[in-house]
Amino acid sequence: MGVALLWLQALTVLLVSVVRTAATENDVTPRLTFPYNAKERATRHFSVPGLLNFTSLLLSKEDNMLYLGAREALFALDLADITTPRLQRNITWNTPASKRDECSFKGKDLQKDCFNYIKILLRYNSTHLYVCGTYAFSPTCAYINATDFSLVRGSGGEIVTEDGRSRCPFNPEYKSTAIMADGELYAGTVSNFQGNEPIIYKSLGHGTALKTENSLNWLQEPSFVGSAYIQESLPKGNPVGDDDKIYFFFSEAGKEFDFFDNTIVSRIARVCKGDKGGERVLQKKWTTFLKAQLLCSLPDDGFPFNIIQDMFVLTPHPEDWRNTVFYGVFTSQWYKGASGSSAVCSFTMDQVEKAFSGRYREVNRDTQQWYTYNHPVPEPRPGAVSSRVHTSLAKHTQRVSEYLRRGQ
Numbered sequence: 001m002g003v004a005l006l007w008l009q010a011l012t013v014l015l016v017s018v019v020r021t022a023a024t025e026n027d028v029t030p031r032l033t034f035p036y037n038a039k040e041r042a043t044r045h046f047s048v049p050g051l052l053n054f055t056s057l058l059l060s061k062e063d064n065m066l067y068l069g070a071r072e073a074l075f076a077l078d079l080a081d082i083t084t085p086r087l088q089r090n091i092t093w094n095t096p097a098s099k100r101d102e103c104s105f106k107g108k109d110l111q112k113d114c115f116n117y118i119k120i121l122l123r124y125n126s127t128h129l130y131v132c133g134t135y136a137f138s139p140t141c142a143y144i145n146a147t148d149f150s151l152v153r154g155s156g157g158e159i160v161t162e163d164g165r166s167r168c169p170f171n172p173e174y175k176s177t178a179i180m181a182d183g184e185l186y187a188g189t190v191s192n193f194q195g196n197e198p199i200i201y202k203s204l205g206h207g208t209a210l211k212t213e214n215s216l217n218w219l220q221e222p223s224f225v226g227s228a229y230i231q232e233s234l235p236k237g238n239p240v241g242d243d244d245k246i247y248f249f250f251s252e253a254g255k256e257f258d259f260f261d262n263t264i265v266s267r268i269a270r271v272c273k274g275d276k277g278g279e280r281v282l283q284k285k286w287t288t289f290l291k292a293q294l295l296c297s298l299p300d301d302g303f304p305f306n307i308i309q310d311m312f313v314l315t316p317h318p319e320d321w322r323n324t325v326f327y328g329v330f331t332s333q334w335y336k337g338a339s340g341s342s343a344v345c346s347f348t349m350d351q352v353e354k355a356f357s358g359r360y361r362e363v364n365r366d367t368q369q370w371y372t373y374n375h376p377v378p379e380p381r382p383g384a385v386s387s388r389v390h391t392s393l394a395k396h397t398q399r400v401s402e403y404l405r406r407g408q
Contacts, residue, residue, distance in 0.1 A: 046082045048073070055172065056121040058129070063146060067129065069118025071172075074131065076149045089149040093118070093159075095136045103136035106193070113137060117172035120164075120187070122180045128152070130180065130204075132168035137193060139164030166191040166201040166211065177248065179227040181273060186246045188224040198222050200248060200271065200289070210277050213285050220253040222267070228313040228326075229273075235319050244273035249294075249311040249328070264333050266294040266308035268326070268352060290383040292355045296330040296345035305330035305343040324349040356383070 034041045048070075056069035059079075066077040076089040095103075095116045103114035113136070120132035124143065132141040141164040143152040152160045167187045169176045176189035184205040191199040191214075198219040202210045212218040232243040247270050254265035272288035296305045308328050315324045326347040360373040 044081065044083050046075075046077060046084055046087070048075075048084070053117060053172075056118050058121045058123065060123055060146075062123065062126065065146075067121055069121040069131065069133075071118075072116045072133075074118060074121070074144070074149075091144070091149060091151060093131075093133065093142070093151065099136040099138055103138070106137065108137055113172065115172075116140075119168050119172070119176055120178045122178060122185075124180060125183070130185065132164045132178075134168065134170060134172045135164070137170045139168035139170055141167060166199055167203060169195070171195055175223045175225060175250075177224040177227040177250075179229055179246065181229045181244070181246060184273075186227060186229075186248075186271070188222070188227060188248045188250060200269065200286070202271075202275075208277050208284055210271075210275060210284060210286050212289060213282070217255070218289065218291075219250075220255050222250040222252040224248065224250040225308055226311040226313075228311075230313075230315070230321050230324060231318055232321050234321070245270045246273060247313070247326075249308055249326075251307045254293075262333075264306050266296070266306060266328070266330065267291045268294055268347070270356070288383050290356055292352065294328060294330075294345070294347065296328060296343055298343070303332070304334075305332045305345070307331045307333055309342070322349055326352070357381075 037043045046068075051070050051073060053071035054068055055071070058067040058069075060067060064079050066079055066082060068075040068077065072092060072094050074091040074093065075087065078086060078088075093116055095114065100110060100114040104110040108114055116133040116135045118131060118133045119139075120130065120141070122130045123146075124130040127146055129144040129146055130141065131144055132139060141162040142159055144150065145152055154160050167178065167185060167189065169189045170193050171190075174190060174195055176187065178185060178187040178189070180186075182205075184202055184207070186200070186202050188200050189198070191197045191201070191211075197214050198212075198221065199214065200212045200219070226249045228247045228249075230245050230247065232245060247268060249266075249268055251264050251266045254263040257263040257265070269289065269291035271286050271290075275286055275288045277284050278287050294308060296308075297303060298305075308330055310329045312327045313324060314327065315321055326349075328345050328347070329342060330345060331342045360377075364371065
């Protein structure tokens with residue numbers, strides 16, 4: 001288990017590989033074991049005839065509910081009993097015939113692609129949920145009143161909707177992730193119909209919408225699997241939350257390994273919640289974007305499990321963020337032993353922070369070749385997340401970019 005770092009800003013891309021691999025436990029015996037449907041732990045089922053495409057899930061502690069998003073349908077289940085007979089609330093959110101025809105005209109499968117697959121289902125505030133669907137390759141978002149579980153409608157009875165581009169994928173098969181932090185939506189998805197413009201995007205709030213820079217290849221064909229909000233400002237009592245971070249987990253093409261063809265690597269990326277974007281080079285772009293490689297391999301022979309499939313983030317207490325542990329499920333693009341083998345690797349917050357503060361490697365924009373960066377690190381450090389330096393980061397972006405471009 002380990003991590004490696006990439007910094008992407010203006011015309012440069014930087015990487016460092018650090019962190020020692022931790023030992024793997026040999027004993028994998030579960031602490032508790034129950035036969036299927038044992039009386040000590042009875043299994044409760046929920047299903048709807050003819051509906052199989054459950055694409056999103058939200059466990060809501062506020063009202064002890066489990067919300068499900070499927071193809072053109074949403075459900076609210078009581079955690080006390082999720083079985084179908086107890087289902088009392090559901091929503092149908094159909095795609096209009098005109099949108100389906102438009103989707104088919106663009107070459108998509110009318111019986112498969114041209115429906116509204118729910119991809120984002122999040123709690124917006126104490127009274128409402130936020131939902132986005134593919135809407136027949138025309139991503140659309142809306143709000144749900146949690147009290148009566150109904151879509152919010154305008155005075156004329158129409159559903160109040162928002163453009164879901166850069167928030168929700170067009171294609172229902174595309175992996176994406178989204179998380180809400182203080183009324184801001186942070187999403188990892190694609191921003192175009194073709195699916196070849198990946199993006200990490202912040203929107204919804206009153207501040208400036210921010211995104212990754214597509215022309216500089218900050219992301220390389222990513223497959224997002226999750227995201228997390230870490231509130232580092234809580235112990236400090238910082239109401240602004242400048243130190244808070246949003247993390248994204250995904251696999252992508254490993255362009256730094258140009259000596260291997262089609263190598264996939266797993267990443268952890270982060271942005272600063274207080275990022276306001278640059279003033280010149282990075283207007284409406286992240287100035288705090290960093291990404292790191294997640295290294296998961298067998299301790300005996302180093303066989304790599306290089307494709308992340310899921311990530312669970314465990315923080316013992318919101319104010320104890322330094323003891324956060326990231327648990328990832330990984331598979332390999334290469335064959336070893338039993339077909340379909342997988343691994344679980346854990347990463348501590350200290351390991352992640354050590355990687356993000358390590359040495360860099362930069363990429364030449366013209367040749368796409370990677371080179372070790374051996375010059376002094378600029379101050380403030382590129383990608384730094386701190387209320388003390390954030391105000392100067394935007395102004396500093398242009399100077400750092402020119403500094404690195406000249407190779408000083």
